[in-house]
Amino acid sequence: MKQTYVMPLIVLTVICLVVSAALAVMDSLTAPIILAANAQRAAEAMTAKIPHATGFEAVDIESFDEMPRSIREVYNTTNNVGYIFIASANGFSGAITVICAIDNDGKIIATSTLSHTETIGIGTIIEQESFLGPFSNQDYNLHGIDTVTGATISTKAYIGIVKEIFEAFHLIIG
């Protein structure tokens, strides 16, 4: 009886406890590094978009009822030279996360892809300059920007995200 029921219980419990302790130690070692690295990557990405910004402060997107669902984070620049938007929506296979800077006149300063899981060699066009370059200086109408044949779904999703970013921009500046 003891051998059959008690021992397995004790062994499994002890293993789980030891393992949880090991994971907790590892987490306490790596979590600060991971958080710091994430924050630094975000800061670098933002500064790269608006180099002459003196600083960034988060905009409370919860306070806008009609904020498009794709918008994740919005930052205003402390010296009022534009806004940074981080937005995410589904592409061909998984989420595409976009970072986009818009100046006070409603023109795109620059846009790029933060992360995606699109097909290598096809959907990866959304991180190439040939696709991203023409976005610069565009306003809401996105003149001359079209989906790319062969990567229609990925590029359509990207353009959709940028349009929603403009919707958010107009909401925020009123």
Next chain:
Amino acid sequence: MKSKEILTRGIVKENPVFVLILGLCPVLAVSTQAENAIGMGLATTFVLLGSNIVISLLRNVIPSRIRIPCYIVLISSFTALAKMAIEAYAYPLYQALGIFLPLIATNCIIFARAEIFASRNNIKDSVLDAVGSGVGFTLALLAIATIREVLGSGSFFGFALPWLEDNTTMIFALAPGGFIVLACILAVVNYVSKGQATKRQLGCDGCPSAMSCGKLKEINDGI
């Protein structure tokens, strides 16, 4: 069994991918670039090594009726440890491996080595077995990834190759290309070994793991 044999068996004779046909899901998914293949192979080897060592150490402590839950807890914890370490210290690799990093926990190669080998052998042999199988898995991944990256992306370890760069065969970078390359390599393995490597006979004799299998040993010893 000699140490050298235990070590090399996982690389050639019992190669997890080309002979045992195990762990194909990460093999097909992560073999688009040679760099990712190495990363995935090393991460899997780390988990394999950790789980083999601990399971071998605890082989007399873990009651056989709860061995499966014990293995699952141990293997998934090593996977979680590897995931945290890679996210903290090798972020580009973490991004490249994506969902397949946490899925190492369900990689059947690791489970197979725990059940077939580590739970029945001493720690030294288990380490050799883990290294052998891990290296075998990594080399298999690298072989597939090299072909797919060179033909599909026109590069090798990220370095663009002349001519091929402008003449890529897209299908090799996509999922069907993975199946095609794997099938071609399996065909070569079968041709070279005259069909012996992956020949399937009924019963334990046809099993490539028969040499190290504890169950067969028990039968032969008349237990």
